[in-house]
Amino acid sequence: MSAQNQQKTCLVTIGATASFAALVEAVLDPTFLSGLEANNYTHLLIQYGQDGQQLFDASLQRSLQSNTPSSLQISGFPIDTSGLKSHLLLAKGHANPSATPGVVISHAGSGTILDCLRISVPLIVVPNSELLDNHQVELAEALAEQEYVVHGRLEDLTGALGEVEQIRERIEGKKWPPVNSGVHREARGLKGVLNEEMGWLD
Secondary structure (H helix, E strand, O other): OOHHHOEOEEEEEOOOOOOOHHHHHHHOOHHHHHHHHHOOOOEEEEEOOOOOHHHHHHHHHHHHOOOOOOOOEEEEEOOOOOOOHHHHHHHHOOOOOOEOOOEEEEOOOHHHHHHHHHHOOOEEEOOOOOOOOOOHHHHHHHHHHOOOOEEOOHHHHHHHHHHHHHHHHHHHOOOOOOOOOHHHHOOOHHHHHHHHHHOOOO
């Protein structure tokens, strides 16, 4: 089976608590779907949250009615009580000889970010600007600066997808947790940002 025909999955997750309707709508926009196909993706799987079924259905219907045909297999689910690990491994192409590594697109939730870093699946982090006291932008910027993730923006997710393809090997080669010595001690760094986001204080 050629690489172009192998299963390649894009997993989108918005988390279990706060709604992120704009991200669901953005990944179902025909322009982004075309971007996925241009990068040889075959499957789009969206975790749309506890109250997102109606939004997912409506956005998908609009895409299907557009003049931009798509061969992507698109599906969604609300919340998986067993966690996202199996879905993350699906996006990684783990243990599937007919799959090629894909990508995860996520809100800037620390739990999902940490899970992706642990299994080295490429991740596009999209901060939710509607949240109050929002540290998601700072977290996304710190992670992107150290080349652990791509900092995505709702208005240019296709561009972020292209950036992942350009630096995929470098992202997959990043080890987690990072070395906590040398230059890593010179600034607040990634560990400090994550500790604050997760509420872990010394």
